[in-house]
Amino acid sequence: MGSLKVEHIYKTFDIGSVDGNCESVMTALYDVSFEITEGTCVVFGGENGSGKSVLMSIIAGIEEPDKGTVNVDCGIPSGEKKVGLVFQEAETQILGETPSEDIAFGPKNLGWNRQRVEEAVKSALEKTGLTAKKDFPARFLSGGEKRRLAVACMLAMDLPVIILDEPYANLDYIGVKQVNQLLIRLKKEGKTVIVLTHEIEKCLGLADRFIVLFQGKKVFDGAASDAVKQNLEQWNIRNPFNKYESVSDLIWR
Template structure:
């Protein structure tokens, strides 16, 4: 049986008005339910690529095709995504745009908050939540809008140990639910065990696209990525739960 494609990126290049080339000839696809980890140092083009996939910006050339799928984005700064005073209000804000009637909307919001373990905090002040909880709230909002592709931009940034574990747990659950997940990070040791694909982005170009095991055999340090095999025996061990 042929696997359905969730995302296709063909020869995408992004050049800013000042002449800076952020991405050059990016081509790859994602199958439905695939978990892809895209690694790269600061300035590699990860956030630019994320914005293009999510439809927040347009490529200078090339094509990005999601078919009937829709991409949801979890920003590095989770506070920038909070629009409601409480988790219930925040998740409901986006879900209202789906055209749901009141009962269906309430059911969608409740189930989305339950899926990320925030039911008990649904009426608490959203701004006072921890960093890990705010990222879980962002995921709940995406689930409520029925997004099939979920993109995480540096999901572990500025999180303490409990926060990192919360995010890893959510990512693990999304994989079990067969969501198409794309994680852009340089902290690969925290989540590589979940990845089906490992892509290395450097200076706006794809340097590697293959399995995690194959990627760890490469001189990742040449692209300013620390090879975690210094502390781990295999890719399968790299999950902070």
């Protein structure tokens, strides 16, 4: 489906002058490298501003690194789209009036014939559980449904690598379960799935691997079972194994 190799990625941003003096830059990513084999589900953890979203924008081809390379090996000809990125605000990716129209947008731009587009749309709707909403106004879907719709657009184009950026943001319990069921399905289909989140307690059990970014650097890369043995708080990540035994425990301290 799609293996991914990231080598020595650096990225800085010019943030202008400081106190009217010299120009200043912010280092978003510093020498980040890793490989992901095809069909793997990898969760990336890290506090806000750790560099997760910048890194995935580079992998998806939206941003260019200052240095380093990204290679996606999936059998798709060079120049064609290989990576799908579902933004935290999935609504911003909706282009069609209905889910059917929205999903068809990508395949049509690829020049597929009508029958192939219709088949791709039907399949993507079924895989994401949106068949019953295929002609529903897309803007009025729930948060979880909008994220599933964004993934359906990637599935319709048969993209081998799918990235979800903070997929649980602003979702209720039902929405979280819907997203996780979709992740399970993507894993079964052999897609390479990357999830960026600081809510690791909601999905770490689905991960084949866990990578932590902290202040632009990769500080942990290993099995999820090993991750929870680390002092995650040193990277401003709450350990998901914290226990709740009484109402008084239900406060994040």
